[in-house]
Structures are given as structure tokens and as C-alpha cells.
Amino acid sequence: MAKEIETLEAVVRTGTGKGAARAARRQGLVPGIVYGDGKEPVALNLDYNKLLTRLRKGRFLSTLFNLKVEGQEDVRVICRGVQKDVVKDLPTHVDFMRTHRGSRINLFIHVNFENHEAAPGLKKGGTLTIVRPEVELEVLAADIPDHITVDLTGKQIGDVIHIGDVTLPAGAKPTIDRNFVIANVAAPSGLVAGDEPEETTEEA
Numbered sequence: 411m412a413k414e415i416e417t418l419e420a421v422v423r424t425g426t427g428k429g430a431a432r433a434a435r436r437q438g439l440v441p442g443i444v445y446g447d448g449k450e451p452v453a454l455n456l457d458y459n460k461l462l463t464r465l466r467k468g469r470f471l472s473t474l475f476n477l478k479v480e481g482q483e484d485v486r487v488i489c490r491g492v493q494k495d496v497v498k499d500l501p502t503h504v505d506f507m508r509t510h511r512g513s514r515i516n517l518f519i520h521v522n523f524e525n526h527e528a529a530p531g532l533k534k535g536g537t538l539t540i541v542r543p544e545v546e547l548e549v550l551a552a553d554i555p556d557h558i559t560v561d562l563t564g565k566q567i568g569d570v571i572h573i574g575d576v577t578l579p580a581g582a583k584p585t586i587d588r589n590f591v592i593a594n595v596a597a598p599s600g601l602v603a604g605d606e607p608e609e610t611t612e613e614a
Contacts, residue, residue, distance in 0.1 A: 415486070417476045419460075420444075423453040431503070440501050444477060444487055447508035454479065454506075461501055465492065472517040472544075474554050477506060486551060488515055511552035516585050518544040520557040521592060531567040535598035538562070542592045545573060546585045555579040560592060570594045 423430060423441060431441040434455045445451040464470060470489055477487045487506040495502050509515060521543055526532055549555065558576055565571070574589040584590075 415474055415476050416464075417478055418456065418464075418487075419478050420454040420456045421480055422482075423455045426453060435502070440504060442504035442506060444485070444506040444508060447485075447510060447513075449508065452479070452482075456504065458501070461504070465501060469520065472519060472554075474509070474551060475506075486510065488517070488551070509551035511550070513551040514548055515551055516546055516548050517554065519547050519549070519555055519582075520544055521560060522557045523560045523562055523593065525561055525563045529562040529565040529595065531565050531569060531595040532562070534567060536567040536595045537598060538593060539596045540593045542590070545592065547578065547582045548585050549579070550581045553579070553581055555582060558582075562595075565595050567595050567597050 420442065423434060425433070430453075434441045435458075437455075438458045439455040440458050440461050442454040442456055443451050444454060470492065473489070475487050475489070477485050479485075486509045488509055489504060490507045491505040492501055493503040494500060507515075521540070523538065523540070526538070529536075529538075532538060545558065547555075547558075558578060560571055560576055570591055571593045572589045572591055573584050573586075576592065578584075
């Protein structure tokens with residue numbers, strides 16, 4: 411399932427350097443920049459409250475946005491960095507990279523786990539240990555998946571789920587060239603100790 415493309419609004423920032431950025435912040439704006447796709451970088455200002463609200467929704471760095479700037483054509487962008495105040499943890503600068511439909515980009519994609527009730531290992535008291543709640547994939551900018559799905563049907567205690575066990579969306583592939591672990595079904599705490607009878611030894 412591809413993500414619905416959200417719109418971010420911005421205005422061109424007049425002036426350059428730290429002075430212009432500080433002036434923008436005083437006006438309730440967050441300075442930013444958009445670059446890439448063979449075009450000149452453009453300095454921007456974004457509404458602070460709107461940006462903060464969107465950041466708090468999560469997955470900001472893995473979302474394709476439609477950037478709307480007054481007086482310019484809309485452009486598809488991916489956020490490549492959010493600088494934050496080290497004390498207040500609030501945004502102070504945002505970097506965007508332009509994309510087009512054929513662009514291949516690396517993004518962290520959320521992992522959904524389904525059919526817990528159909529996993530015998532979990533029914534027996536096992537625990538699903540998630541190693542990677544997100545995985546980095548190379549995807550097409552025109553078709554960014556909202557998530558990938560791990561089917562837990564039939565999983566037993568001790569089973570390990572690798573990236574190779576997951577059906578990835580068309581056009582997506584892992585950025586790591588090895589069959590890494592996403593999750594496993596671990597034995598419940600104390601199971602081994604509880605199942606093994608105590609042994610006694612006679613000493614002379």
C-alpha cells in the first residue's frame with residue numbers, strides 16, 4: 411500500500427546566513443532548505459506550529475511530501491535531516507531533498523506483525539522479540555510503502571524471522587546485503603528451568 415502524499419507549505423526565505431535564520435525563528439518560522447535533482451538549493455521558511463505537529467505524528471524522515479512554495483511549481487521531497495535545539499528538543503532547521511517519480515531512495519519503513527493469534531509459539535507463552543521495528547529499504551519515490559508485513563502464522567518458540575522471509579513490495583529491496591534478523595519468538599521466562607527436572611547426586 412503506497413502512502414498518500416501529504417502537502418507541506420513553505421515560503422522562500424529572503425536573506426542568507428545565521429542572521430536571516432534567527433529572524434525567521436523570531437517570527438514563529440523554522441528555516442529550511444530544499445536541494446537536489448540538479449537544481450539550485452532554495453532557502454525556505456516553514457510554519458513552526460504546523461511543522462512541530464507533523465513531527466510529533468512520527469515517520470517524518472520516511473514520508474514523501476508534496477512541497478508547495480508560493481510562486482514555484484510543487485515538488486516532491488524527502489526530509490533528510492531535522493536539526494533540533496539541544497535543550498528544548500524543538501526543530502531549528504529542516505533539510506529537504508527533491509525527488510522525481512523514478513528516484514530510488516533509502517528510507518526506514520515500519521514493520522507490522524500480523525496474525526499473533528495464529529502463532530503456536532505465542533499461544534504457549536512465547537514472546538515476540540522485535541529486533542528491527544523498522545528496516546531500511548531502497549524504494550521508488552513514486553511508490554513508497556507505508557509498511558512491510560510479517561505474518562506470524564505457524565511460528566513456534568525458537569523461530570527466527572529474517573528479512574528474506576518477508577515479501578517486500580514491488581521495487582523495494584533491503585539496503586543491507588545480508589539476511590538480517592527482524593524478530594524471533596523467544597521462550598517464556600523460566601520455561602527451560604521449569605521443564606528440566608532437578609538432578610540430585612550422591613556424594614560419598
